[in-house]
Amino acid sequence: MHHNRNITHFAFMLLGAVALLFIFAPLAGMFLSVKAPGLFETIRDPEVSRSIVLTLGVSATATFISSVFAIPLAYILARKKFPLKGVVEAIIDLPIVIPHSAAGIALLGVISRDSLLGSAADSIGLNLVGSPIAIGMAMAFVSLPFLINSARDGFAAVPERLEQAAETLGASKFTTFYKISLPLAGRSVVSGLMLMFARGMSEFGAIVIVAYHPMTTPVLIFDRFNSFGINYARPVAVIFVTVTLILFTLLRIYQKRRW
Amino acid sequence: MVKLENITYKAGQFTLGPINLELPKGSYTALLGPSGSGKSVMLELIAGLRFPDLGKIFIDGIDMTNTPARKRPVGMLFQDYALFPHMTVEENIGFPLSISGADKAAVAKETGRIASLFKIEGLLKRAIKDLSGGEKQRCALARAMAHQPSVLLLDEPLSALDEELREEAVKTLAILKKEGQTVLHVTHNRGETDGLASFSLLIRNGKISTP
Structure with a gap:
């Protein structure tokens, strides 16, 4: 019996190692095959740094603005039963299952000049298509499910008893949410925010349709690959992956300390 | 002082009441009953965590039947403490x-x-x-x-404690009595409120009686 279990665990580890290698090997290969002169030249390239700042900035802003709407929705989903709740939850998961190019086409319909929102923006001199706003909308569209689902699971894990206790102690519904539910679901909410930020940053398919310019880094990588080949695209990819890895390591450390 | 007038509450097949009850100021009342008898529901009605279908709840002479929990002068000790x-x-x-x-x-x-x-x-x-x-x-x-509540509701306050801790805990509850706090102590354990309660009530299948 014991022997049997050891064989099973060993087989699982081997199978798991294949999955791990599948993720790690291409990335490691990319880092190893980048040439130093090309890399330094790319680091100094203002187009690259501009695109990284744009990508991080817009994804952070989109995450922050979306959270104002997503966190209350997550709380309601965790606490309330209502008709068609299953449909609402399916709608939330839609961006995960549809092709992101299709998401881009759908968004383009909402922001183009002949749409209600697009023409309203146009009347105040704002062209949404090809703007950072369009990029932020595309990022938010594809990444919102990660925040909503993670926060909802976090709120659902907070015992309702604690909220009732707070109410008997004189707390309003909002105070109860702010002082009890939100801090207790904090880890999941912050995880959701980080996932949303990360997913938004890496988005390509939807963004390339609503805003090829100004170029986010994923679009720039594609553009360089398309125009000049892999040797010009690779250093940009390496720099972007490095920046995101450093950023997320720092965020994880902060999250571990705080929660 | 707490007064319940013809309180009726329905949840699925279960009906609580009609209940008429008065807890005089400074009294320590035990409400004894088996699980599923409606004890906790009654506490939640007084606390404002549930609302009755019929009847009225007065606390300190004020009609608080539809007042939300946060606005009632009620303290509640939950069975699992809910800290x-x-x-x-x-x-x-x-x-x-x-x-x-x-x-x-x-x-x-x-x-x-x-x-x-x-x-x-x-x-x-x-x-x-x-x-x-x-x-x-x-x-x-x-x-x-x-927050100095007018009435303190205790939901099975000793059930989560080991036998050896109970004696100490009963002494703690005696502090409430000494302080003149109005208390409603709900339990399924008859012996638990001996020496604490000024009077006891029985609840069974949602109806209250005196022992």
Whole structure:
């Protein structure tokens, strides 16, 4: 019996190692095959740094603005039963299952000049298509499910008893949410925010349709690959992956300390 | 003083009431009944966590039938204590005071006073996870008393405690009686309120009777 279990665990580890290698090997290969002169030249390239700042900035802003709407929705989903709740939850998961190019086409319909929102923006001199706003909308569209689902699971894990206790102690519904539910679901909410930020940053398919310019880094990588080949695209990819890895390591450390 | 007039509450197949009940000021009342008899539902009706289908609830002579929990002068000790795990003992006890807008010094002073009443002044900086069962009970009681409620509702206050801790916990409940606090103590254990309760009531299948 014991022997049997050891064989099973060993087989699982081997199978798991294949999955791990599948993720790690291409990335490691990319880092190893980048040439130093090309890399330094790319680091100094203002187009690259501009695109990284744009990508991080817009994804952070989109995450922050979306959270104002997503966190209350997550709380309601965790606490309330209502008709068609299953449909609402399916709608939330839609961006995960549809092709992101299709998401881009759908968004383009909402922001183009002949749409209600697009023409309203146009009347105040704002062209949404090809703007950072369009990029932020595309990022938010594809990444919102990660925040909503993670926060909802976090709120659902907070015992309702604690909220009732707070109410008997004189707390309003909002105070109860702010002082009890939100801090207790904090880890999941912050995880959701980080996932949303990360997913938004890496988005390509939807963004390339609503805003090829100004170029986010994923679009720039594609553009360089398309125009000049892999040797010009690779250093940009390496720099972007490095920046995101450093950023997320720092965020994880902060999250571990705080929660 | 708490007065229930013809309180009726239906949840699925279960019907509570009609219940007529009066808890005089400063009295310690035991409500005895088996599980599923409607004891906890009754406490939640008085606390404002549920609302009756019929009847009226008066607290201190004011009709509070439709008043939400946060506006009722009621303290409640939950069976599992429902302490806030992300706060210290001091923050738990001070919670009802700090959200009422009292300044920090006043909150600290009042928290200290109540903590010493329940002999937990040495535990104020502790995290909830580091408390024993008996300490948790005293912390939860202190918190329920912090906003000086007109009535304190105890839902099976001793059920989560080991046998050896119960004696100590009963002494803690006796503090409430000594302080003149109006208490409704709900339990399925007949012996539990001996020496505490000024009078006892029985509840069975949602109906109240005297033993």
